[in-house]
Amino acid sequence: MIVFDQVSKSYDGVSKVIDTISFKVLQGEILVLLGSSGCGKSTILKMINRLVDPTSGAIYLDGKDILKQNPVELRRSIGYVFQGIGLFPHMSVKENVDIVPRMLDWPEQRINERCRELLELVGLPTENYAKRFPDELSGGQQQRVAVARALASDPDFLLMDEPFGALDAITRDSLQQEFLDLKQRLAKTVVFVTHDIVEALTLGDRIAILNEGRLEQIATGKEILQQPATAFVRDLFAKSINRLKTFKDTL
Ligand SMILES: Nc1ncnc2c1ncn2[C@@H]1O[C@H](COP(=O)(O)OP(=O)(O)OP(=O)(O)O)[C@@H](O)[C@H]1O
Ligand SMILES: [Mg+2]
Secondary structure, eight states, X not given: OEEEEEEEEOSSSSSOSEEEEEEEEOTTOEEEEEOOTTSXXXXXXXXXXXXXXXXXXXEEETTEEGXXXXXXXXXXTEEEEOSSOOOOTTSOHHHHHHHHHHHTTOOHHHHHHHHHHHHHHTTOOHHHHTTOOGGGSOHHHHHHHHHHHHHTTOOSEEEEESTTTTSOHHHHHHHHHHHHHHHXXXXXXXXXXXSOHHHHHHHOSEEEEEETXXXXXXXXXXXXXXXXXXXXXXXXXXXXXXXXXXXHHTO
C-alpha cells in the first residue's frame, strides 16, 4: 500500500505545485491520477520513488516512511515507466529490459530467463524481438518494451506516467486491454498517470482527480460519474461527454 499523508511540494519555495494531499493506493489496485497539464501528476510519481522529495508531509510504502529509506533500495521495489523517456536507442530490446537486473548483479542465466519471460508476457517473443533496436519497432511495441523493462526486477509497485500517451487510439486501446490482463496476473500496486478520461475510466480501480496540485476527488469511475464531488470534476467529465454527444449529432 502507498500512503500520502498531507503531502505538499514546492519547487521554488513560494508556490505549491502539490498542496496538502492525502490518499491511499491499496494493495493490488490501479489508481489513476487524472488532471490537466501541469497539475502535478508527474511530481506525485517522482515523490514516490524519491526523484524529488516532498516539502512537507509524509509518504509511506507498505508502512515504511520513504524518507527514512535508502533511495536506491527503495527504487528496487518500484518499476517506473517514465513520461516521454523512451528506450535507450543504442541498446537492443534485450539490453533495455536487462538494465535493472544487471544493476542488481543477477547471474547471467537468471537475467536471460527473466528477459525471455517478460518479452513473452508483453507479446514480443525473444526469437523475433530481443535483438532488434528501438527504431526497428513500432511505437506500441516500444511501449511494451518499456513496460517489460519496468517489470524486470518484479517490483511490488509500478508507476506509469502516461505510458500510452503518444499512441494512436487503436493501439492505445489494445495496449490498455493487454495491460489489464497483465495486471490481473501480476497483482501489482499501480499508480497510472493520464490526462485521458476514457483511459482513466477503462483502467482505474479508482481515479484521483487533480486540479492545480489539489485533490478534487478520489473514487471509482462510477461514483465520480454519478456523484462528482466538485464543480471542477463535474465540468471535466461533462465537457468530454458533451464533445462525444456533439460529434454523434453531426453523424
Ligand atoms: N524540476 C522542476 N522545477 C521547477 N518546477 C517544476 C519542476 N518540475 C515540475 N515543475 C512544475 O511543477 C508543476 C507540476 O509539474 P508536473 O510535471 O508534476 O505536471 P504534470 O501534471 O505531470 O503535467 P503534464 O500532464 O504536462 O505532464 C508545473 O507547473 C511544472 O512547471
Ligand atoms: Mg507529467
